[in-house]
Amino acid sequence: MNSIRLISPVDGSLYAERAIASSSALEQTLAAATQAQRAWRELSIGQRTVYCLKAVDAMLAMKDEIVPELAWQMGRPVRFGAGELRGFEERARHMIGIAESALADVVPEPKEGFRRYIRREPLGTVLVVAPWNYPYLTAVNAIIPALMAGNAVLLKHASQTLLVGERFAQAFERAGLPAGLFHNLVLDHGQTATLIASGQVQQVNFTGSVEGGRLMESAAAGHFIGVGLELGGKxxxxxxxxxxxxxxxxxxxxxxxxxxxxxxxxxxxxxxxxxxxxxxxxxxxxxxxxxxxxxxxxxxxxxxxxxxxxxxxxxxxxxxxxxxxxxxxxxxxxxxxxxxxxxxxxxxxxxxxxxxxxxxxxxxxxxxxxxxxxxxxxxxxxxxxxxxxxxxxxxxxxxxxxxxxxxxxxxxxxxxxxxxxxxxxPALAWTGVKHTGRGATLSRLGYEHLTRPKSFHLRQQL
The missing domain is CATH 3.40.309.10 (Aldehyde Dehydrogenase; Chain A, domain 2)
Known part of the structure; x- marks a missing residue:
C-alpha cells in the first residue's frame, strides 16, 4: 500500500488520500529535524514563545475550515467542532505560559564554595503519534510543550484524521517556525515502528489502543528512548x-x-x-x-x-x-x-x-x-x-x-x-495507571517527560 485512504463515516465516501512517505524522504526529514533542533535549543524560552503563540493564533484562524473537516473525517457534529479548538487553545496557552517556570533550573540549598543546580535540557526529536477521536486536543498535549522545551517534533496522525496533521503544519508555517523543526508525516504502521527503532528519535508520545501501546514499546525496546503511553479506558x-x-x-x-x-x-x-x-x-x-x-x-x-x-x-x-x-x-x-x-x-x-x-x-x-x-x-x-x-x-x-x-x-x-x-x-498531570499507560502530559510534570535533567556541581576556587 503506497497511500493512506481516509473513508468518511458520514457517507462511506473517500474523503482524502495521501501518499506514504518514501524511505529517502523520511531520512531527509530526520536529518532536517536534527539540524534544526540544534539551533532551536539555543533560543530563549521567550523566543520560542513568540513562535508557538503565533501558531496557536494561526490554528484558530482556520476554525471555519477545521470544523466541517472534523465532521467529515471522524463524525463530530459541527455544532461541537469549535469546542475542540477552544480546548486546544486552553491547553496550548497554559503550557506556553508555564514553560519559563517549569523549565527553570532547580537549585538546592546553598553550599559554601559550590554552585549547584539541575538544568532541564531538551531530548532532541520527539515523535507524537496522535489518535483520531480528539485529534487536536490529544496532539497539542505533546506538540506545544515539546517545542517549548527545545525539541524538534515529528507528528504521525491517525489515518482517520490525515488533514489534522496538515493543519498543524500550516499553522507552524504561518507562524514562521524555523524550517525543519516540525514535520507532519504520513506513515504506515511498519514505517512508524522502523522510525521508532531508528535511534533518531529520543521520545515517543502515543495515544491509542493497548495493543498499539504494546507495539510502540516493542519497537522502542533496547533503544533506551522514552515512551509515553495513553491507552485504553473504562x-x-x-x-x-x-x-x-x-x-x-x-x-x-x-x-x-x-x-x-x-x-x-x-x-x-x-x-x-x-x-x-x-x-x-x-x-x-x-x-x-x-x-x-x-x-x-x-x-x-x-x-x-x-x-x-x-x-x-x-x-x-x-x-x-x-x-x-x-x-x-x-x-x-x-x-x-x-x-x-x-x-x-x-x-x-x-x-x-x-x-x-x-x-x-x-x-x-x-x-x-x-x-x-x-x-x-x-x-x-x-x-x-x-x-x-x-x-x-x-x-x-x-x-x-x-x-x-x-x-x-x-x-x-x-x-x-x-x-x-x-x-x-491543563494545570494537572494527565496520566493513567494499569493498562491505561504510563508517563504524563500537561502541567509542569508534562515537561519532565520532554526533557532530561543535567546536574551541575561546580566547585569554586577559594
Missing part, C-alpha cells in the same frame, strides 16, 4: 446518596455520550447508591432520548456516527452479549430514525441488570453505551470501580468534599473528579 462514575441528582444525571449523560462515546475519559460504567438508583435511571433514560442522531453536518445533530461501521458493530455486539446474559436495554433504537445496523449510525443505549461478567462492563466500548448498577455504599462502589484493567479517570458525585477525597485515595486511577467528568485540566 472510566467509572459513582453517584453517592448525597449527590445532586439532577446535576449528576445531566453531566453523566453528557459524559457518556458526547462524541458518540468515543472519548478516552468518557464514562462507560456508572454505580449509583441504591437510594437514588431508580430516580437516577429514570432521569438518565429520559435525557438520553433527547439526543438527535444524524449527519454531523446538520446543526441539529447532537450524536453523530461512530468513526467506522466496524466500531458500531463492536458496540452492538457488546450490547447483544449483555442482553443475552440478562441485561435490560432501556432505549428503543427505533426512537432514533437514523439508527441503522450495518452502518456507523447507532442509537445511544442504557443498560441495567448488568454485572462485571459482561464485556460491556469490563472491556472498553468506545461507543454510545453505558451500564448502570446499584451499589450499597462507598465500599461497594470502590470495589467495583477498581475492578478493571484500566485506570484513566474516575468521577464521584457528592456534596461531601472530604468523602470525595477519601474515596479518591482508594481509587486506582490517574485523575479523580468530583461533580464533573470527561475533562482535562
Amino acid at each position: 472510566d467509572p462514575a459513582y453517584v453517592r446518596a448525597d449527590a445532586d441528582l439532577a446535576h449528576a444525571v445531566e453531566n453523566l449523560v453528557d459524559g457518556s455520550f458526547f462524541n458518540s462515546g468515543q472519548s478516552c475519559c468518557g464514562i462507560e460504567r456508572i454505580y449509583v447508591d441504591k437510594a437514588l438508583y431508580p430516580a437516577f435511571v429514570e432521569g438518565f433514560v429520559e435525557l438520553t432520548k433527547q439526543y438527535v442522531l444524524g449527519s454531523p453536518l446538520d446543526e441539529a445533530t447532537t450524536l453523530g456516527p461512530l468513526v467506522r461501521n466496524s466500531a458500531a458493530e463492536f458496540v452492538r455486539g457488546q450490547i447483544a452479549e449483555a442482553k443475552a446474559r440478562g441485561a435490560k436495554a432501556l432505549i428503543a433504537p427505533s426512537l432514533f430514525a437514523a439508527d441503522a445496523p450495518g452502518t456507523a449510525y447507532m442509537a445511544p443505549q442504557v443498560l441495567t441488570g448488568v454485572n462485571h461478567e459482561m464485556a460491556v462492563m469490563r472491556d472498553e466500548s468506545f461507543g454510545p453505551v453505558v451500564g448502570i448498577m446499584p451499589v450499597d455504599g462507598d465500599a461497594h462502589a470502590i470495589a467495583l470501580m477498581n475492578d478493571s484493567p484500566y485506570g484513566l479517570s474516575a468521577a464521584i458525585w457528592t456534596e461531601d468534599l472530604g468523602a470525595a477525597e477519601r474515596i479518591g485515595q482508594q481509587l486506582e486511577t490517574g485523575t479523580v473528579f468530583m461533580n464533573r467528568c470527561d475533562y482535562l485540566d
Whole structure:
C-alpha cells in the first residue's frame, strides 16, 4: 500500500488520500529535524514563545475550515467542532505560559564554595503519534510543550484524521517556525515502528489502543528512548446518596455520550447508591432520548456516527452479549430514525441488570453505551470501580468534599473528579495507571517527560 485512504463515516465516501512517505524522504526529514533542533535549543524560552503563540493564533484562524473537516473525517457534529479548538487553545496557552517556570533550573540549598543546580535540557526529536477521536486536543498535549522545551517534533496522525496533521503544519508555517523543526508525516504502521527503532528519535508520545501501546514499546525496546503511553479506558462514575441528582444525571449523560462515546475519559460504567438508583435511571433514560442522531453536518445533530461501521458493530455486539446474559436495554433504537445496523449510525443505549461478567462492563466500548448498577455504599462502589484493567479517570458525585477525597485515595486511577467528568485540566498531570499507560502530559510534570535533567556541581576556587 503506497497511500493512506481516509473513508468518511458520514457517507462511506473517500474523503482524502495521501501518499506514504518514501524511505529517502523520511531520512531527509530526520536529518532536517536534527539540524534544526540544534539551533532551536539555543533560543530563549521567550523566543520560542513568540513562535508557538503565533501558531496557536494561526490554528484558530482556520476554525471555519477545521470544523466541517472534523465532521467529515471522524463524525463530530459541527455544532461541537469549535469546542475542540477552544480546548486546544486552553491547553496550548497554559503550557506556553508555564514553560519559563517549569523549565527553570532547580537549585538546592546553598553550599559554601559550590554552585549547584539541575538544568532541564531538551531530548532532541520527539515523535507524537496522535489518535483520531480528539485529534487536536490529544496532539497539542505533546506538540506545544515539546517545542517549548527545545525539541524538534515529528507528528504521525491517525489515518482517520490525515488533514489534522496538515493543519498543524500550516499553522507552524504561518507562524514562521524555523524550517525543519516540525514535520507532519504520513506513515504506515511498519514505517512508524522502523522510525521508532531508528535511534533518531529520543521520545515517543502515543495515544491509542493497548495493543498499539504494546507495539510502540516493542519497537522502542533496547533503544533506551522514552515512551509515553495513553491507552485504553473504562472510566467509572459513582453517584453517592448525597449527590445532586439532577446535576449528576445531566453531566453523566453528557459524559457518556458526547462524541458518540468515543472519548478516552468518557464514562462507560456508572454505580449509583441504591437510594437514588431508580430516580437516577429514570432521569438518565429520559435525557438520553433527547439526543438527535444524524449527519454531523446538520446543526441539529447532537450524536453523530461512530468513526467506522466496524466500531458500531463492536458496540452492538457488546450490547447483544449483555442482553443475552440478562441485561435490560432501556432505549428503543427505533426512537432514533437514523439508527441503522450495518452502518456507523447507532442509537445511544442504557443498560441495567448488568454485572462485571459482561464485556460491556469490563472491556472498553468506545461507543454510545453505558451500564448502570446499584451499589450499597462507598465500599461497594470502590470495589467495583477498581475492578478493571484500566485506570484513566474516575468521577464521584457528592456534596461531601472530604468523602470525595477519601474515596479518591482508594481509587486506582490517574485523575479523580468530583461533580464533573470527561475533562482535562491543563494545570494537572494527565496520566493513567494499569493498562491505561504510563508517563504524563500537561502541567509542569508534562515537561519532565520532554526533557532530561543535567546536574551541575561546580566547585569554586577559594
